Amino acid sequence: MSAPAPAYENPGAQALTGRHRLRLWEPLPWLLALAFYFLFPRHLGFGTELLITVLFALSLDLALGYAGIVTLGHAAFFGAGAYTVGMLAHHGIWNEPITSLFAAAAVAAAIGFASGLVLLRTTGLTLLMLTLCTMALLEEAANLGHDWTGGFDGLTGITIPPLFGLFEFNPLFPKVQYLYILGVLLVCFVFVRTLVYSPFGQSLTGIRENTLRMHAVGAPVRTRLIVCYTISAAVAGVAGGLWAQANAYVNLSTLGLDRAATVLIILVLGGYGRLYGAFVGAVAYMVLAHFLSKLYPTAWQLGLGLMLVIIALFFRGGILGMGDVITNWLRKLRAPS
Amino acid sequence: MTTLLETRSVSKNFGALAASTDINFKLESGARHALIGPNGAGKTTFINLLTGVLLPSSGTVLLKGRDITTMEQAQRVKLGIARTFQINRLFRGLSVLENVYISIAERVGAASQMLAPAGTRRDVIDEAMALLETLKLANDAHRTIAGLPYGRQRLVELAITLGQKPEVLLLDEPAAGVPSAESHIILDAIDALPKSIGVLIIDHDMDLVFRFAQRITVLVRGAIFAEGTPKEIGANPDVRAVYLGQAAHV
Amino acid sequence: MIENIASMLLGGMAAGMVLFIVSVGLSVTMGLMGFVNLAHGAFAMLGGYIIVLSMRHWGVGFAAALAIGFVLTAAISMVFERLLYSRLYKAGELDQVLFTIGLVFMFIAGLTVVVGPENQPVPIPAELRGQLNLGIVQYRTYSIFLIVVGIVIAVGLWLGFERTRFGAQIRAAVDNRRMAESLGINIDRLFAITFGFGSGMAAIGGGLGAEFLGLDPQYALKYLVFFLIVVSVGGLGSIFGVFWASIIIGVLDFVLKKYVPQGGTLFIYVLTIMLLLWRPQGLFGKPQ
Secondary structure, eight states: OOSOOOOOOSHHHHHHHHTTSOOTTTTHHHHHHHHHHHHOGGGHHHHHHHHHHHHHHHHHIIIIIITOOOOSOTHHHHHHHHHHHHHHHHTTSOOOHHHHHHHHHHHHHHHHHHHHHHHTTOOHHHHHHHHHHHHHHHHHHHHHOHHHHOGGGOBOOOOOOOBTTTBOOOSSSTHHHHHHHHHHHHHHHHHHHHHHHSHHHHHHHHHHHOHHHHHHTTOOHHHHHHHHHHHHHHHHHHHHHHHHHHHTOBOGGGGSHHHHHHHHHHHHHHOTTSSSHHHHHHHHHHHHIIIIITTSHHHHHHHHHHHHHHHHHTOTTHHHHHHHHHHHHHHHHHSOO | OOEEEEEEEEEEEETTEEEEEEEEEEEETTOEEEEEOSTTSSHHHHHHHHHTSSOOSEEEEEETTEEOTTOOHHHHHHTTEEEOOSSOOOOTTSBHHHHHHHHHHHHHTOTTOOSSOGGGOHHHHHHHHHHHHHTTOGGGTTSBGGGSOHHHHHHHHHHHHHTTOOSEEEEESTTTTSOHHHHHHHHHHHHTSOTTOEEEEEOSOHHHHHHHOSEEEEEETTEEEEEEOHHHHHHOHHHHHHHHHHHHHO | OHHHHHHHHHHHHHHHHHHHHHHHHHHHHHHHHOOOOTTHHHHHHHHHHHHHHHHHHHOOOHHHHHHHHHHHHHHHHHHHHHHTGGGGTTSOHHHHHHHHHHHHHHHHHHHHHHTOSSOOOOOOOGGGSSEEEOSSOEEEHHHHHHHHHHHHHHHHHHHHHHHSHHHHHHHHHHHOHHHHHHTTOOHHHHHHHHHHHHHHHHHHHHHHHHHHHOOSTTHHHHTHHHHHHHHHHHOTTOHHHHHHHHHHHHHHHHHHHHHOTTTHHHHHHHHHHHHHHHOTTOSSOOOO
16 A cells, blocks of 8 residues: 555544544453453363354354354254364364364354355245255264264264374463464454454444345355355364364264354343354353353243343343443533533 | 437237337437326337337337337446436435446446445545535435435436436426426536537426427327427317316316 | 154144244235244244243143243334334444344343243143144154144144235235235235234244254344245245245255264255245245
């Protein structure tokens, strides 16, 4: 680029030219994640699970929050990534961690592309059903392909060689895993963040807000949706691959409706279409689940149900949306016009 | 003058219901053409046939002599046909500027760009801001559509369409719901367009139609009832009878 | 050979009839209100519990318990419809999905607390136990009973749908809601009654089917996918469609479980995907 163009005075133009710039608080989540590493060395297992969930929710945000693809089957891609890493390692084909993640992304993207090609012609209930059935199909396939996938029992004892040949994955003290996953999450986040602030991301929000109008301005709507769905699947695949590496096993739970519903709940709880909703939702949900779900499983389920009902009826923006409402309200209080 | 858009014996049936019957219509370059008719005459259906939202049951649609009868909507847009909607179709959760940005980015081929921020496409933003200026919307550029008065939203509807830089502009009741104090903004914006563009407008506001149009087509029950200059149409007793009959029913 | 085929058809039909009774309300309400109601199975479950518990604690008979299950579930669901569902008719399907998943969780947790997590067996009256001789084949009396009940309900619903004023109103509203409203049909009332009636039917299905589907708090999630498949294969808002889809899927599931115990379900998923790609509106639904 040549000399920087003069800044706009119009607030609308300023908002658009400035929105992709790094905000002051944006390093905060990453600093907190690092602080967690030093402060809670005995809870790093929980920490890795949390980071993986953030990444998975982020992938869903791209499809659901930005492009408005309502899916109940996103665990299909998480599972595809997990099984890719698990099967490659278990059958002694390949187990280098980082390249394995590329393989996981590629397989998940391929499934996302192939299914998106046909699914994204439909909308509403039909789309919902098709995503659900595709996931159930993969789950059944993983259950049946016993020789390859370990069937109902899954694949255990996946061995992962040291990262860069130096840092060993220790299953008892997952320090290396934690930092490795944090690094992968950062890379993926920067990628997704770039994407949603790009003109492509802007056009996805256009499709979400009004598909018919996007057709009328000449946008290749289906192609865009397929591209978005494929990328989202790839990121979900990376999350699944990380899960397999961190746990050293893969099982059918990576592919199930439970996981798909949970990630949806997490994203909605945090606030969808907001990039950081995945972080907030995952932290809020996982911490609550960690403390409540084992002690009071029924109360936890009741509370979760109640929360979903309340979010759907009153707080569509989730926790971050509530934050917006409160800050707007404070601003109005401070500057009565 | 060259013919931009032409239909030859276009008909559209929904089951047993004939929505358009044997329409032969020409829109010349530079035309300021109005399409009028009582409610349910099939005006919007006709626009939908021109833009490819609906495909005709029979007949052909030509753009500059090229057969586009079965062409997809998005492709027709690329060839220069743009329209506004009778009921606003906006990106309600986005700002006014973003609404127009999306349209322009699509036209200039920026919209598939993934790795640079939208805010760095100054060319798109500049053009969008200029367009908002002409529609007196610049002060609302930062506002979300959902929080905008209906009349302003109507102008955004037009802005998105003008962002396509169309050669054929189809306006479906652009001034409906716009306060009369602001409806001149719409006419001024259309006046400011390059003269070579062909504009077809549907409206019930006869004031606006007669101020704007050089040629008027009257559609009744899906068929062309009369066509001529505003003077001819104004003096046509049959047209008057149709409108009076309509008025008598209301 | 013939015995084999006959018994498979009968077993599949019986399962299909339960699917039909549960799903028909879901199909009509989804077709009518365009509401993605994932909590429909929860109403079936609730109804099943009411039926079991009223037999156990109040000592009422099977038929009376079914009637109580229908009435109470219909009444409760109508309260839900008026107070909560109606707020989300204009919302996107995501909000509807979240809301109804939330309801499902609450129903599951609520029944776990109040009744307990274990399976609740439905006591079946002695007359319906045992075998019945049909000439070519001996078969379980209860399955025959389910088939008869299913057909009676299907015919009854069809008559109600096609021959009554209320049925005509529902059909008109499924076809074109705005038109129906402009004709002076009270849409709110129509929605509430249809929703209540559909949930009541689901309750009966929950009670009748508990014999082989079981009845525990996970019921609402366990069979949800099946109910949704039946509805989307049959086509929204079509009683005829749900009926045939239920029979097809019931028989298919029965046969596959017998001959391909592993992977039978896979086949049903594949078929559903292919069907929906070929006809997104389902077998008997109207194209959008």
